[in-house]
Amino acid sequence: MPTDPQRPIPVWRNVKTLGIVAQVVFVAVLLAALAILWTNVTSALARSDLPANFGWLDARAGIPISERPIPYTADDPYWRALVIGFLNTLKIALIGVVLATLLGVAVGVSRLSGNWLLRQIAGAYVELLRNTPLAVQIIFWYTAAIATLPPTISAPIRLPGGIYFSNKGLAFPFLYPGFAFQQWLPWILAAVVLAAVVHRLRRRAIRASERPGRAWPATLAAFVLVTGVGYVVASAGDDRPADLAIEFTADRGRGLSFLDADGDGEHDRDEARYGFVPVTVRVAEGALTARSQNLVEQRTVKPSVVRYAVLEDGEYDAVDARLLDEDQAERFDLHWVEKPISALVYEDRNGDGAWQAGEEVDANGEGFRNVQTALVVEGFRRDLVSDRDGLIRIPGFDPVASLEAEDATGGSGVGSVGASGPVGLFGTPGDDDEPTLDATVEIRPSGALVYSTPTVPVSNYEGGFRFTASYLALLLALVIYTATFIAEIVRAGILAVPKGQTEASKALGLSGAQTFGLVIFPQAVRIILPPMISQFLNLTKNSSLAPLAAYAEIFAISTIVANQTGASVPVIIMIILSYLVISWFFALVLNIVNARMAIVER
């Protein structure tokens, strides 16, 4: 029955109010549900007395993290550990995105190649790896592939250019900002501005000349020139901060560079550590005694070779090795090998005082394990660069081993020096008057950038830049997995450009390369970019599988923090916020790209 227009319409039949009623009911139900859950959570938390606030953020974390883009030790607070986690997520995401794009584009283009074999292989790669869970791929790379590389401790793979590759990861030389970096920064800014101006002028000139031309060579030249001049000028003077000091602990072979605010020469907790300081170590008198582990290969039967830290020619006057343990010294002898610096542990069974073939293994043909030896280096000198935590390590010192051997090598000596000049003498005589380390340490001006090369002192890399095995495994898996999706996007994008476009440009006389570069690619990019950006986001989110490779990104660290503090709710809030920030960032990029890429259409 039609209603009388004069009579008011019942609320539940009025299209205007119907929606409001529905929403009120919906919101009421939602709020009620949330209220119930909220009371549940608060009462559960109250009963379990788990922290529900963020007060624990300032407490000592005590979490050792080997991947740290900023200075960090286990004594630092929780918030710093979480920040490192977030930075590590960015670190793997950024490099992963670049590599996955390169690989994905290469594979995607290969799938359309005229070469049948290449096409098939690219197709097989995509089909095989896209359909295998990322988790399986990560454990494959982490535990099955990289772990089977040679161990750092005995025989890292040495590539040209000072690059090391082993089951501990990949280490290569790297440039770090030095003291003068801040003086150099204004020059870089000026170079950017100048390059922009030059670019614009060049573009205008090219347009005026009415011929095709490139603006970027001039732009690049301007940038390189200004930054280069700036580097030389900035690095010229003595740029050391006035209060820079080094505290050195001889028995651990370890120094710490820091800004000595109170001038007492000792590092106090609130004094900032200063990383990447170039330091020269020179052993003034005596020798550097480095204890080494016995390096009999664990998995295969081999003679008892002991390999020591890698020393280059000119870094020492003389080296020798000796047995540390007196009991062992009665039974074993060392056969010294100069190159590579190493020694053979043998049992002088025929008593001739020299090594004879066969004496380096026991009756079963196996090497002698756990023989304690030390390397004695005389006249040791080396340019060292402190690491990002301000720590200066003298290669060959295994801190743990040195502490254990305290009786044999003497007590610890501590001293410190100011910034200028030759800086000091360290070392304490041991029981037998043999100094463990007696060295001068000198801080020199660094310039704007510091070149740091990796070394392999005992079991792990120091210096340079290092991708840990965890990082490499996770990166490989993420890149190889994501690239399959990017390859499909690229292929579809190129195929989506109508064939008529190729035919039209061929008909206009453009070459194959010109057709691709000027016609096909610009159109394909518009189709490819938006889905590609969501793959970048996927890669970033997938980096949360890090616990499988023991990589310390935000999720991995958060789970540890949640376990240690019991503050599950606050930690969960922070995890979600971190990922939302990343997602929003990618959404922003996507929107910008979409807005700029839209082809003008009517």
Place this chain on the structure above:
Amino acid sequence: MSATEAVPRVAAHAPEGGERIITIDGLNKWFGDFHVLKDIDLSVNRGEVVVVIGPSGSGKSTLIRCVNRLEEHQEGVITVDGTPLTDDVRNIDLIRRETGMVFQQFNLFPHITVMENITLAPIRVRKWKKSKAEERAMYFLEKVGIPEQAHKYPGQLSGGQQQRVAIARALTMEPKVMLFDEPTSALDPEVIGEVLQVMVTLAKEGMTMVVVTHEMGFAREVGDRVIFMDAGQIVEVGTPEHFFENPQEERTRSFLSKIL
């Protein structure tokens, strides 16, 4: 308001004595700030065929879409077959049931067969038995001349056939009024005739029709009244003879000279 008062409103009322089936009084509609329909007064008698013409963007489609509430109007009163079009869900449902609509883009449901397209609403809305709905559907399919297509999917039909199915779909609901929103504009020229033929037959059988179209031949042949709209208002109303032989308004003349 004073400016609008000064312009004389052209009322398009049906002749006295007939049974008013649609009355529209003082209809105004805005899309945001844009005033699409301005002071529309219009009525339609039972059995009348009203043709609405005008340039694109003149608001003629919006006008008929207001009649069955596909668009919501802000001012004025619309009454269909005695039912005022208020915010009451019950009234809106009632009016939609009694008005059939044919769209420019056919809007057949592609995932179900022609027969299911036609019987869907009678079964669900009119609550007919399936057998009755199918019987009526076949009757109207025969009427529009394509009974053999009943069990095909819309995608397998030509545009003209699809539009005829759409007409049959609207008719099977046995509406009191049929609204046509440019029913031939999306069709190839050679199939426009078959659709128009169906509409002419329908008009001659006494169906009440409001037709928005550019087909002047149709307007001349079966239209009882022609309404010319421009810029959201009714500019001129008259019989086809009056309209095509002797239009009064300058704007009407200029429009007709362009399309005839």
Place this chain on the structure above:
Amino acid sequence: MQMIPSRPPPPGERGLVAWARRNLFSGPVNGVTSVVVGTLVLLAAWNLLGWVTGGASWQPLWNNLKLLAVYRYPADLLWRPVLAAGTLLMLTGLSAGLARHAGKGRIIGGVYWWFTGLALALTAIAIPFWESVRVAWVAASLLALGGYAAGRLAPGLVRIQTWAWAVGLPAAVVLVYGLGGDGPMEVVRTVEWGGFLLTLVLASVGITVAFPLGILLALGRQSRLPAIKGFSIGYIELIRGAPLITWLFIASLMVPLLLDVSPDSIPALTRAMVAVTLFASAYMAENVRGGLQSIPNGQREAARALGLSGWQTTRLIVLPQALRAVIPAIVGQAIGLFKDTSLVFIVGLFDFFEIGRRVIPSQPESLLYPGGVLLEISLFMAVVYWFFTYRMSIASRQLEKELGVGER
């Protein structure tokens, strides 16, 4: 005028040599690429083959296949999941047999033969080697073949097809879970479940429950009511903003808190299912939304003009078309979810992946092998996952083709 007879093309346009010249050696760059790539592939394949047949230690894997398949599911009750698999294959076979052209070239036929082939292969292995499930596998294979034969020979069964599924699916579930008592149908609690069984359960429950939730969320996101729209957008974007592994972690910590019960009272499987389902529903919603957006507004208008109510319009006109348009995307999501179940290790479940990663390598016999057996296991796991996901992606492509014809 006389017709010119067709002549064969000049020599060098046909045959293997011509094919190779066109596809492998069409220029110097191409030739070098072919040689280099071909050599590398052959080398890699040769090395892999050598390792698989010679260097690899497959013994620990072979001895622990039961763990990988079902984990701690009682050995004397193993016939139940096997028969459940047989039941599912029988139903698929029935549908395949009843389908047009006996399901040839159609998805149902492809899926049926693919998995029946797998079942027959397992039966062939079971007969000599696996005493406890020997009879069960033979029975399952017979069920699978019987279903197909019945479908082929008795087309009349088409009337009971829906009923068969309606009875068969719950029967399979009951077979796996049990009914109660101490007899052969005693209940196997979910803490005993694991391995591939658990992976399948998680993936299928996740996708099935997420489906209706996702549809509701998608409709909510398209709603013109701000409160409902806002809630849907907020939920979808929040869930999609963080990765699944974090939601699993969150669920394992929060579900007991949210319900205010002791953590032990909620099994890990339940927590994982909550997380997986809530997660999948947000992605499902986005897939469905894509379909909803592809439906022209005229469809809705035409339905409303015919007098259908808003709900009728959605249910009868919009959703059927929208869902049809996004079936491939939904299959894609199912593939993703199947792979993603490997993350439930974070809540302490022993799914297929976790057993391969942690349980088998820590078996005493695995420790005998220097370097461990993870390489072998990860290869095996990759092959198994691949077998299932690749089959699904074939199905998805077929679906795209089948849905493309005729009806739209």
